[in-house]
Amino acid sequence: xxxxxxxxxxxxxxxxSEAGCVRAVDHVTLDVSRAEIVGVAGESxxxxxxxxxxxxxxxxxxxxxxxxxxxFEGRDILTxxxxxxxxxxxxxxxxxxxxxxxxxxxxxxxxxxxxxxxVAHGAATRQEARSRxxxxxxxxxxxxxxxxxxxxxxxxGMRQRVGIALALALEPALVILDEPTTALDVIVxxxxxxxxxxxxxxxxxAVLFIxxxxxxxxxxxxxxxxxxxxxxxxxxxxxxxxxxxxxxYTEGLLRAFPSVQSDADEPESIPGAPPSLLSPPAAxxxxxxxxxxxxxxxxxxxxxxQLGPRRAAACHLAE
Amino acid sequence: xRFVLRRLGFYLVAAWAALTLNFFLPRLMPGDPASALFAxxxxxxxxxxxxxxxxxxxxxxxxxxxQYVTYLRHVLTGEFGISVAYFPTPVSTVIxxxxxxxxxxxxxAVLVSFTLGTLLGILAAWRRRGWVDTWLPSTFVFLGAFPYxxxxxxxxxxxxxxxxxxxxxxxxxxxxxxxxxLTFLTDVARHAALPIATVVIATLGGxxxxxxxxxxxxxxxDYVNLARAKGLTPSRVVLRYAARNALLPSVTGFxxxxxxxxxxxxxxxxxFSYPGQGYLLVQxxxxxxxxxxxGIFLVITLAVLGANWLVDLVYVWLDPRTREAx
Ligand SMILES: Nc1ncnc2c1ncn2[C@@H]1O[C@H](COP(=O)(O)OP(=O)(O)OP(=O)(O)O)[C@@H](O)[C@H]1O
Ligand SMILES: [Mg+2]
Numbered sequence: 001x002x003x004x005x006x007x008x009x010x011x012x013x014x015x016x017s018e019a020g021c022v023r024a025v026d027h028v029t030l031d032v033s034r035a036e037i038v039g040v041a042g043e044s045x046x047x048x049x050x051x052x053x054x055x056x057x058x059x060x061x062x063x064x065x066x067x068x069x070x071x072f073e074g075r076d077i078l079t080x081x082x083x084x085x086x087x088x089x090x091x092x093x094x095x096x097x098x099x100x101x102x103x104x105x106x107x108x109x110x111x112x113x114x115x116x117x118x119v120a121h122g123a124a125t126r127q128e129a130r131s132r133x134x135x136x137x138x139x140x141x142x143x144x145x146x147x148x149x150x151x152x153x154x155x156x157g158m159r160q161r162v163g164i165a166l167a168l169a170l171e172p173a174l175v176i177l178d179e180p181t182t183a184l185d186v187i188v189x190x191x192x193x194x195x196x197x198x199x200x201x202x203x204x205x206a207v208l209f210i211x212x213x214x215x216x217x218x219x220x221x222x223x224x225x226x227x228x229x230x231x232x233x234x235x236x237x238x239x240x241x242x243x244x245x246x247x248x249y250t251e252g253l254l255r256a257f258p259s260v261q262s263d264a265d266e267p268e269s270i271p272g273a274p275p276s277l278l279s280p281p282a283a284x285x286x287x288x289x290x291x292x293x294x295x296x297x298x299x300x301x302x303x304x305x306q307l308g309p310r311r312a313a314a315c316h317l318a319e
Numbered sequence: 320x321r322f323v324l325r326r327l328g329f330y331l332v333a334a335w336a337a338l339t340l341n342f343f344l345p346r347l348m349p350g351d352p353a354s355a356l357f358a359x360x361x362x363x364x365x366x367x368x369x370x371x372x373x374x375x376x377x378x379x380x381x382x383x384x385x386q387y388v389t390y391l392r393h394v395l396t397g398e399f400g401i402s403v404a405y406f407p408t409p410v411s412t413v414i415x416x417x418x419x420x421x422x423x424x425x426x427x428a429v430l431v432s433f434t435l436g437t438l439l440g441i442l443a444a445w446r447r448r449g450w451v452d453t454w455l456p457s458t459f460v461f462l463g464a465f466p467y468x469x470x471x472x473x474x475x476x477x478x479x480x481x482x483x484x485x486x487x488x489x490x491x492x493x494x495x496x497x498x499x500x501l502t503f504l505t506d507v508a509r510h511a512a513l514p515i516a517t518v519v520i521a522t523l524g525g526x527x528x529x530x531x532x533x534x535x536x537x538x539x540x541d542y543v544n545l546a547r548a549k550g551l552t553p554s555r556v557v558l559r560y561a562a563r564n565a566l567l568p569s570v571t572g573f574x575x576x577x578x579x580x581x582x583x584x585x586x587x588x589x590x591f592s593y594p595g596q597g598y599l600l601v602q603x604x605x606x607x608x609x610x611x612x613x614g615i616f617l618v619i620t621l622a623v624l625g626a627n628w629l630v631d632l633v634y635v636w637l638d639p640r641t642r643e644a645x
Contacts (some may be wrong), residue, residue: 053544058547058548059546090550094549095545095548097541097544102542103544104542104545106542107638108559109639117549117551120552150639292345
């Protein structure tokens with residue numbers, strides 16, 4: 001088998017503050033192949049955005065990448081120099097930010113923000129870049145004359161599309177989508193996801209798709225990674241995960257979205273609240289909320305065990 | 320465009336209000352300008368000449384309304400009457416030279432202070448906890464905390480009197496004839512150096528801190544992080560994607576500072592005996608020169624309004640969101 005596009009090994013990210021050290025990404029190991037769509041699911045605060053930003057090395061100051069490796073196209077992202085990083089950013093890996101509302105600069109026109117990117121990477125001269133920006137906007141369904149518009153003149157859905165057009169500007173090998181549709185209504189959401197899917201089939205980039213909407217994720221992704229309290233707890237192809245989850249937390253998530261399992265009559269939320277990362281529960285982090293908790297769950301932390309060629313789960317019951 | 324015109328309308332109304340206030344205030348004060356005038360010139364000027372003078376000032380026995388109309392006409396034609404303190408020079412001429420030196424002195428001081436403070440603020444936020452960030456804000460806030468008067472006196476005493484590096488006062492040497500030549504311009508610069516430097520030292524800290532603090536907020540925003548993720552160079556991220564946004568609060572402050580400058584360069588001009596607007600105002604008050612006072616107040620008000628309108632234009636140019644704000 002050839003090498004995956006992105007191969008994350010034991011990645012750890014800490015937020016260091018006076019209140020203590022919060023490990024927001026804890027020994028995460030995950031591969032993404034070329035042209036594959038990998039979904040990342042997990043409750044709010046489970047470290048999904050932190051993981052995404054770590055891959056571009058754009059984490060804000062209190063965060064430090066404290067261990068592990070993230071090999072992308074054969075090179076470890078975590079050891080690249082500033083110049084090498086600038087080469088990697090956007091040309092090879094791009095990202096649609098979680099908050100489309102805030103991620104466009106309010107005083108620069110959307111066209112200029114795309115042009116800047118193309119020019120910075122030497123992909124085009126300013127004149128060429130302008131018509132290329134218009135093309136990109138048309139590709140995501142925004143009329144070309146709107147290149148001169150500013151973020152505040154666009155609806156939430158349009159801004160999100162601008163974010164997507166921007167992310168595809170340099171035809172990168174990996175696009176990270178951090179909850180690209182959270183602020184949108186269901187119809188616009190479906191439209192945008194279909195659009196991304198179409199573009200992905202045409203252009204062949206890999207996608208790391210982050211969301212807490214498990215139903216959408218299962219439709220959209222090839223493989224799904226489930227995060228709980230900064231750790232990867234289950235990894236499986238979407239269809240298998242839906243049919244036979246191996247981690248009680250995944251089961252809980254599936255039950256919480258009735259549209260996923262049509263036979264479930266009522267959505268059932270997982271009892272309890274997500275743990276604080278400042279002092280996570282000992283041993284298995286899910287044990288206080290687990291309905292099948294055993295003695296061993298309180299004593300030892302489960303390893304991520306390989307359950308098949310493409311499946312893994314971190315649960316003592318799955319062994 | 321509509322925004323700019325609407326703002327222009329607002330400033331016209333404000334200017335009219337200021338003009339009207341300027342007309343009524345001296346007439347409400349005890350010891351009206353007419354009596355002051357007569358007392359001053361009593362016995363030296365013939366009654367006919369005094370009457371002519373009164374009419375030039377608009378101090379006639381006509382109804383207050385027709386006085387007001389005359390006053391407005393005079394203002395619009397730039398005719399403020401004859402100065403008492405600088406008799407018989409017309410007020411407009413007296414103000415003209417004073418205004419020139421004030422705009423030159425205060426204008427360059429504010430511009431230098433704003434530009435330097437803002438650039439240092441950007442640098443401090445960019446290199447957080449670096450050398451600039453650690454030392455400059457506290458130093459300039461410390462210097463700015465001294466009473467300006469005291470700071471200016473010390474500078475004048477040390478650099479002008481003790482060391483003799485700079486002249487002690489005036490806008491240019493008495494032995495020079497004004498002209499557009501190198502000798503004269505150098506002399507003007509030498510005379511302006513100390514006043515400008517003291518104002519800059521006293522006000523730089525404010526600009527620096529404002530810019531630094533807004534800049535730190537903006538640098539943490541999502542759109543700056545996205546700019547970083549796009550692989551832009553750090554200088555481009557900081558200058559194009561962050562500094563322009565962070566500049567907006569400072570630009571608003573700049574408009575207010577311009578107002579302060581035109582009215583408030585008083586202290587600077589007194590300490591350095593600089594023949595500007597503030598210096599003239601002191602002369603006017605000392606000599607109960609009402610026409611000159613009125614003229615100066617008016618010019619200051621109009622200049623402040625004009626400066627703010629200019630700042631509005633800059634703001635609209637910087638921030639597209641204001642362009643269609645209703
Ligand atoms: N600046 C910070 N300082 C300290 N802790 C932080 C900081 N930013 C994030 N965290 C912590 O890191 C954890 C992960 O945050 P992250 O934004 O990655 O979560 P997420 O999974 O993306 O959540 P959401 O679904 O709400 O976007 C959170 O529990 C949060 O408490
Ligand atoms: Mg997030």
